[in-house]
Amino acid sequence: MKNTINKLFVFFVALLLTNSIVAQEDFKLPEYTKIQLKNGLTIYLMERHEVPLIQFTAVFPAGAVNDVKEKSGLAAVTADALVLGSKNYTKSQIEENTEFLGASISSGAGKESAYLVSSFMKKDQKVVMDILKDVLLNPTFPTDEVEKMVSRKIAEMDQMKESPRSVLSNYYNKFVFGEHPYGNPEEGTKASLQQIQNKDLINFYKEQYNPSKSAIAIVGDFNTKSMKVEVEKLFGAWKSSAKTGNILPDLPVTDKARVLLVNKEDARETTFYIGGPGISRNNPDFVGIRVINTILGGRFTSWLNDELRVNSGLTYGARSSFTPYKLGGTFVISTFTANENTEKTIDLALETYKKLHTKGLDEEILTSAKNYVKGQFPPDYETNSALSILLTDMYIYDFDESYINTFTKQVDALNTQKAAELIQKYFPKDNFQFVLIGKASEIGELAKKYGEVEQLEITNDGF
Amino acid sequence: MKKILLTVLTMHMASMLFSQSKAEDVKSFMLKNGMKVMVLEDHSIPNANMYLFWKVGSRNEYPGITGLSHFFEHMMFNGSKKYGPKMFDRTMEAAGGSNNAYTTENVTVYTDWFPSSSLETIFDLEADRIANLALDSTMVESERGVVLSERSTGLENSNFRNISEEVKASAFSAHPYRWSVIGYESDIKNWSIDDLQRYFDTYYAPNNAVVVISGDVTLAGVKKLASQYFEPIPAQPAPRKIHTVEPEQRGEKRVMVQKQVSTPNVLIAYHVPETQHEDHYALDVLNSVLSSGKSSKLYSYLVDENQYATSVFSYMPESFDPNLFYIYGIAGQDVDAVKLENEILNVIDGVIENGITEKELQKVKNQKLMEFYKTLETIDGKSDTLGTYELYFGDYKKMYFAPEAYEKVTTEDIKRVAKKYFTKNNRTVGVLQNSEPALGEESK
Numbered sequence: 001m002k003n004t005i006n007k008l009f010v011f012f013v014a015l016l017l018t019n020s021i022v023a024q025e026d027f028k029l030p031e032y033t034k035i036q037l038k039n040g041l042t043i044y045l046m047e048r049h050e051v052p053l054i055q056f057t058a059v060f061p062a063g064a065v066n067d068v069k070e071k072s073g074l075a076a077v078t079a080d081a082l083v084l085g086s087k088n089y090t091k092s093q094i095e096e097n098t099e100f101l102g103a104s105i106s107s108g109a110g111k112e113s114a115y116l117v118s119s120f121m122k123k124d125q126k127v128v129m130d131i132l133k134d135v136l137l138n139p140t141f142p143t144d145e146v147e148k149m150v151s152r153k154i155a156e157m158d159q160m161k162e163s164p165r166s167v168l169s170n171y172y173n174k175f176v177f178g179e180h181p182y183g184n185p186e187e188g189t190k191a192s193l194q195q196i197q198n199k200d201l202i203n204f205y206k207e208q209y210n211p212s213k214s215a216i217a218i219v220g221d222f223n224t225k226s227m228k229v230e231v232e233k234l235f236g237a238w239k240s241s242a243k244t245g246n247i248l249p250d251l252p253v254t255d256k257a258r259v260l261l262v263n264k265e266d267a268r269e270t271t272f273y274i275g276g277p278g279i280s281r282n283n284p285d286f287v288g289i290r291v292i293n294t295i296l297g298g299r300f301t302s303w304l305n306d307e308l309r310v311n312s313g314l315t316y317g318a319r320s321s322f323t324p325y326k327l328g329g330t331f332v333i334s335t336f337t338a339n340e341n342t343e344k345t346i347d348l349a350l351e352t353y354k355k356l357h358t359k360g361l362d363e364e365i366l367t368s369a370k371n372y373v374k375g376q377f378p379p380d381y382e383t384n385s386a387l388s389i390l391l392t393d394m395y396i397y398d399f400d401e402s403y404i405n406t407f408t409k410q411v412d413a414l415n416t417q418k419a420a421e422l423i424q425k426y427f428p429k430d431n432f433q434f435v436l437i438g439k440a441s442e443i444g445e446l447a448k449k450y451g452e453v454e455q456l457e458i459t460n461d462g463f
Numbered sequence: 464m465k466k467i468l469l470t471v472l473t474m475h476m477a478s479m480l481f482s483q484s485k486a487e488d489v490k491s492f493m494l495k496n497g498m499k500v501m502v503l504e505d506h507s508i509p510n511a512n513m514y515l516f517w518k519v520g521s522r523n524e525y526p527g528i529t530g531l532s533h534f535f536e537h538m539m540f541n542g543s544k545k546y547g548p549k550m551f552d553r554t555m556e557a558a559g560g561s562n563n564a565y566t567t568e569n570v571t572v573y574t575d576w577f578p579s580s581s582l583e584t585i586f587d588l589e590a591d592r593i594a595n596l597a598l599d600s601t602m603v604e605s606e607r608g609v610v611l612s613e614r615s616t617g618l619e620n621s622n623f624r625n626i627s628e629e630v631k632a633s634a635f636s637a638h639p640y641r642w643s644v645i646g647y648e649s650d651i652k653n654w655s656i657d658d659l660q661r662y663f664d665t666y667y668a669p670n671n672a673v674v675v676i677s678g679d680v681t682l683a684g685v686k687k688l689a690s691q692y693f694e695p696i697p698a699q700p701a702p703r704k705i706h707t708v709e710p711e712q713r714g715e716k717r718v719m720v721q722k723q724v725s726t727p728n729v730l731i732a733y734h735v736p737e738t739q740h741e742d743h744y745a746l747d748v749l750n751s752v753l754s755s756g757k758s759s760k761l762y763s764y765l766v767d768e769n770q771y772a773t774s775v776f777s778y779m780p781e782s783f784d785p786n787l788f789y790i791y792g793i794a795g796q797d798v799d800a801v802k803l804e805n806e807i808l809n810v811i812d813g814v815i816e817n818g819i820t821e822k823e824l825q826k827v828k829n830q831k832l833m834e835f836y837k838t839l840e841t842i843d844g845k846s847d848t849l850g851t852y853e854l855y856f857g858d859y860k861k862m863y864f865a866p867e868a869y870e871k872v873t874t875e876d877i878k879r880v881a882k883k884y885f886t887k888n889n890r891t892v893g894v895l896q897n898s899e900p901a902l903g904e905e906s907k
Contacts, residue, residue: 051840156774375559379843
């Protein structure tokens with residue numbers, strides 16, 4: 001692969017490079033219908049007829065932020081277990097009936113919400129939606145199936161740690177959020193998973209799965225009017241006595257640079273984040289921040305990738321990204337390099353980042369980044385799945401379609417002066433938080449240079 | 464369910480298919496220099512893409528230049544006559560486009576995604592690097608570092624990468640599929656600019672490429688730009704054919720890799736024919752029967768019912784020459800490699816002895832249809848799949864007839880190919896674990 005840097009944000013544009021003014025139609029979100037059922041459940045319906053498929057995405061306020069420490073991982077186990085059996089369908093019926101149709105059903109939990117997702121052919125709507133209804137409204141959490149799943153998750157905890165890349169964000173979140181619920185690892189720990197019993201799932205479901213705080217987005221080849229009737233029939237029956245909405249405490253503030261060194265004895269490279277506080281998903285400056293981050297570390301020619309990869313050959317890729325949640329989020333620079341190049345690479349990353357504050361952005365680079373994000377925007381919303389996730393994200397994070405419909409305008413409105421203000425306001429200047437996964441005997445000394453060092457063994461349980 | 468009902472259901476779906484998208488929607492033309500171009504207009508978003516498939520991959524290498532196809536994929540971004548070092552990416556990104564590329568055992572593929580208004584810029588950029596690549600020694604040196612890092616981070620983060628390199632190296636003794644696409648570390652460090660130049664002259668000729676463009680473009684517009692930018696690039700003599708045929712394997716091969724892991728990994732690989740072989744569709748269906756979804760044979764038996772593994776997959780790459788069918792499992796807690804291997808083989812033996820049910824076969828056909836629709840959902844899926852069919856199946860139109868081809872597969876075919884290829888003599892077994900078990904140690 002030339003690179004694996006994920007596409008960040010994008011936009012639609014029509015001209016550039018030439019000075020000709022082409023009449024340009026902004027990329028608009030396709031029309032959709034939003035309704036609320038009597039039980040408070042929010043429904044989004046968006047018709048799309050290009051292929052005879054339907055996508056179903058449901059979200060619930062039942063993410064890892066609701067976990068308690070002793071039973072960390074319970075949110076994820078409960079969400080995963082929705083499809084392990086329901087009143088009218090056994091686990092194997094759920095799997096066989098959907099897979100036979102080429103359809104899929106999956107569920108899980110992230111930091112702030114849990115989800116149930118399904119993809120099926122139009123002609124199979126009735127069969128699949130009846131299963132979806134039953135797993136959501138009447139899950140049975142059968143003991144034997146739950147136990148099997150939990151024991152598999154325990155084995156996977158150690159397996160995950162064989163790939164530093166796959167656990168880095170867990171260590172980082174725990175390190176910067178600490179005891180705040182945002183520090184809760186979604187997967188839990190081996191010790192906490194061992195504490196989880198079937199009755200915990202039943203209680204968690206009762207307490208957290210609440211229609212008035214949940215949403216379902218259905219996108220694809222259907223008729224809105226009849227789908228509305230169908231949805232009311234199926235999901236209008238969802239009753240719940242769940243308590244609503246945990247109030248989360250404020251995020252912790254750090255006043256010094258700190259380093260978490262995670263020792264992996266057989267590491268030949270150091271995989272690391274350098275970060276600081278980020279933004280919430282509904283931040284009004286979200287789009288502008290994305291454009292600036294594109295220049296810093298959000299595309300192939302970004303400053304970080306250019307310096308660390310193209311100019312120096314120290315790494316296969318370097319990037320920066322904001323991960324936004326409801327209350328705030330994280331900002332990180334991420335890359336990896338051979339053990340012996342660790343110090344050089346961290347220093348170069350810091351030096352490159354610093355230019356954002358000392359040098360700022362000129363007109364030319366800003367124009368290029370604006371064109372880039374606009375040009376890459378429409379393909380992000382090309383599939384039923386992407387659109388259904390956008391709709392449920394709007395619900396969870398409290399933003400609306402103006403994000404899409406005014407995207408081009410917002411990008412165009414960004415000038416160098418505004419960009420300088422955003423950099424000053426949102427891109428951390430000091431007190432960086434470092435997480436390095438690597439071989440402590442080779443990088444332990446140099447780590448001290450960057451802040452107060454805390455060391456963990458990767459083989460220890462948890463993060 | 465009865466077989467007849469299933470068949471009717473599938474025919475119904477096949478007919479629905481034709482109302483969605485047709486082979487006739489794809490237009491293709493050949494430039495005078497032998498470059499084939501395919502165009503699929505789709506105006507659903509104001510974007511387009513260009514996929515360039517080059518018929519060169521690690522199978523075209525030899526010891527001393529292993530990994531060169533992949534390294535070349537990187538060098539194609541490092542400067543040409545009009546657009547010097549860095550200018551390819553800078554120009555494309557400033558025009559709202561992005562790109563990537565990948566290399567396999569068989570092909571090297573370059574992918575550009577852009578607002579359709581930038582189509583001409585993309586043609587200009589691609590034509591310049593195809594016609595006038597300038598190999599800059601400074602860029603070559605820094606790119607060696609990038610590729611060594613890419614190689615190292617793959618090994619650092621993926622157990623599969625570690626074990627599959629060894630299994631390939633053991634399964635093939637003659638054919639160039641025996642080395643990994645990324646190549647040996649010593650070759651990455653030592654190949655010369657001359658090696659690169661020779662590779663470019665031989666393989667990056669327009670007659671060795673297939674171009675697919677999908678999205679918000681017109682056939683006429685693409686034709687005009689293709690003849691302006693691509694057609695003047697001269698054709699070259701056809702590259703030497705890869706004539707090495709892997710000799711028949713005459714006994715099971717076994718390979719062991721020691722690495723710190725919490726549970727062992729087992730990879731079993733069987734020699735299977737090339738994609739254009741008549742057994743391809745049956746093997747592909749068998750692949751899905753084994754590991755596609757939670758109700759698949761391997762997953763339900765190994766992961767779900769018995770906890771012998773925490774995860775399992777099977778995989779058969781598209782291939783110009785006969786290649787491998789891989790089955791990979793990561794052991795569950797307290798399950799040793801011998802046990803996991805035996806249980807995987809139990810599932811395989813079950814297929815050889817008892818075949819599969821009509822329902823399992825129909826499930827896979829339905830899954831294939833679903834996959835096909837998902838492919839058609841994006842302009843990306845369209846270009847990628849059209850190119851894949853053109854190269855590996857010999858004709859892009861076969862993409863549209865894939866549901867029919869799968870429909871012809873019977874449960875008897877599955878049993879026959881399982882029996883034919885999944886033999887002990889034809890397999891290589893790889894184990895990745897902490898240390899070799901002591902002699903005489905029994906499995907649990």
